[in-house]
Amino acid sequence: MKNIPTVSAYRVFKNRKSILKNPLPFHNENFEKLGEIFQVKIGPSGLILFTRSPEHIKQILQKNHKKYHKSTLQTEDLAKYIGKGLLTSNGDHWRTHRRMVQPAFHKKKLEGLLGIMSDAIRDELKRIRPEVLEDIHPLMGDLAFQVVAQSLFSRNDIKEDMAELKRITETNQQMLIKEMRQPYLGWWFKLNGAIAHHLKLSKEARNLLDKIIEERITSGVEKDDLLDMLLKARYEDGTAMSRDQLIDEVLILFTAGHETTANALSFTLFLLAKNPKVQEKAFQSVSGIDLENQNHLENISALAYIKQCVEEGMRLYPPAYYIDRMNIEEDQLGEHHIPKDTMILLAVYELHRDKNFWEQPEVFEPERFNPKNKKDFSNYYYPFGAGPRMCVGNNFAMYEMILVVAEILKKYRVQTNVEEIEIDPLISLRPKEVPLEFIQR
Numbered sequence: 048m049k050n051i052p053t054v055s056a057y058r059v060f061k062n063r064k065s066i067l068k069n070p071l072p073f074h075n076e077n078f079e080k081l082g083e084i085f086q087v088k089i090g091p092s093g094l095i096l097f098t099r100s101p102e103h104i105k106q107i108l109q110k111n112h113k114k115y116h117k118s119t120l121q122t123e124d125l126a127k128y129i130g131k132g133l134l135t136s137n138g139d140h141w142r143t144h145r146r147m148v149q150p151a152f153h154k155k156k157l158e159g160l161l162g163i164m165s166d167a168i169r170d171e172l173k174r175i176r177p178e179v180l181e182d183i184h185p186l187m188g189d190l191a192f193q194v195v196a197q198s199l200f201s202r203n204d205i206k207e208d209m210a211e212l213k214r215i216t217e218t219n220q221q222m223l224i225k226e227m228r229q230p231y232l233g234w235w236f237k238l239n240g241a242i243a244h245h246l247k248l249s250k251e252a253r254n255l256l257d258k259i260i261e262e263r264i265t266s267g268v269e270k271d272d273l274l275d276m277l278l279k280a281r282y283e284d285g286t287a288m289s290r291d292q293l294i295d296e297v298l299i300l301f302t303a304g305h306e307t308t309a310n311a312l313s314f315t316l317f318l319l320a321k322n323p324k325v326q327e328k329a330f331q332s333v334s335g336i337d338l339e340n341q342n343h344l345e346n347i348s349a350l351a352y353i354k355q356c357v358e359e360g361m362r363l364y365p366p367a368y369y370i371d372r373m374n375i376e377e378d379q380l381g382e383h384h385i386p387k388d389t390m391i392l393l394a395v396y397e398l399h400r401d402k403n404f405w406e407q408p409e410v411f412e413p414e415r416f417n418p419k420n421k422k423d424f425s426n427y428y429y430p431f432g433a434g435p436r437m438c439v440g441n442n443f444a445m446y447e448m449i450l451v452v453a454e455i456l457k458k459y460r461v462q463t464n465v466e467e468i469e470i471d472p473l474i475s476l477r478p479k480e481v482p483l484e485f486i487q488r
């Protein structure tokens with residue numbers, strides 16, 4: 048067995064400021080120097096393994112997935128704020144609930160949600176201020192949150208509750224990031240009451256959702272939205288989810304489904320602004336389509352080039368830029384022995400820019416995803432993960448993003464005055480600011 052190259056705790060300490068700002072360049076340097084796999088020492092006994100090898104990633108997510116669980120980053124650190132839903136659980140608990148939640152996201156079911164989704168999108172896009180250069184990311188954040196909220200509850204009269212829920216979700220996420228980046232201050236966060244304060248916020252969010260669910264049940268009205276599907280889902284013994292479990296799953300859908308989509312949309316719009324020829328081609332593909340007709344699925348199928356633009360946007364800026372796992376049994380990755388309980392980060396960002404596979408990886412070229420030209424990129428492209436834990440909302444997200452880009456390009460030409468956007472990788476890969484101007488067509 049070969050030793051895995053190790054980055055010392057000293058080197059991490061020396062680079063701590065740049066790592067805190069954006070860890071991606073540090074990791075890239077390590078990969079370039081040390082090869083496809085390396086480990087980083089974090090403290091006296093802790094180690095984190097990083098891999099960008101397509102073989103390792105496939106083995107972990109697919110071939111040997113049974114040996115790998117979600118790490119405690121999600122099942123403990125994140126779960127304490129958002130509960131034990133799909134994203135944050137493992138084993139039988141996860142399997143049982145995946146079986147119950149997944150049917151709500153089948154393509155056929157989603158078809159029924161497309162009307163709600165496109166109304167929510169159109170409503171939020173009314174906030175665009177034409178000919179004003181401004182950061183588009185907050186709008187994309189609100190839009191993605193509203194799309195999840197409307198798809199769950201199909202209600203327009205709870206905007207204030209939803210704004211509060213968004214505020215709590217985001218504030219708690221900021222706390223989590225603090226805890227992850229400064230683990231040595233854990234004792235202080237407990238002592239100064241910060242964790243207790245955020246747990247109290249989580250409780251408020253849960254109460255708010257409980258009230259909305261109760262209103263639905265007492266109304267006796269069937270809506271055919273995501274909440275209805277979750278209410279109707281049954282365990283094998285015919286019983287329904289407890290109220291607490293239902294709230295966990297709803298909170299997870301907000302958490303997993305809003306920031307990721309907002310990031311992908313902001314990056315894709317920026318890339319379109321930087322590439323006017325691609326933007327023109329995308330506009331041509333939507334110009335003849337009446338997006339206000341009710342044939343949403345037909346429209347989406349006709350928007351193949353816009354789909355490619357979104358796919359290429361997520362290649363360059365995958366919102367889930369690392370996927371974390373911990374092995375519950377020992378394993379072997381290539382020539383390396385991996386002891387049980389190793390924390391592993393799969394470097395999706397690196398894989399999506401692997402120069403041995405992608406031609407001119409830095410260039411925004413949606414044609415790569417044209418089904419006519421595409422080479423088999425399945426081992427080099429994981430925006431939604433892979434294997435049994437693959438994103439349950441992937442079709443939902445793709446439909447939503449295609450509709451948003453189409454609605455925008457149909458009305459506006461998008462431009463920007465900046466060369467690059469600074470990225471701010473936190474739990475997801477997100478842009479710091481995306482200044483865009485919308486010129487009316």
Ligand code: HEM
Pocket residue numbers: 117133134135145195299300301303304305307308311365366367370371429430431432433435436437438439440441443444
């Ligand atoms: C561009 C948007 C999105 C991206 C890039 C994305 C990415 C991902 C990835 C990579 C995973 C797998 C994580 C892992 O294996 O550790 C995941 C899981 C998940 N995603 Fe998404 N996601 C997006 C949108 C959504 C939406 C819209 C929803 C729901 C409304 C959603 C719900 C979930 C859930 C519940 C899981 C956990 C699935 C499980 O473990 O069984 N995601 N997502």
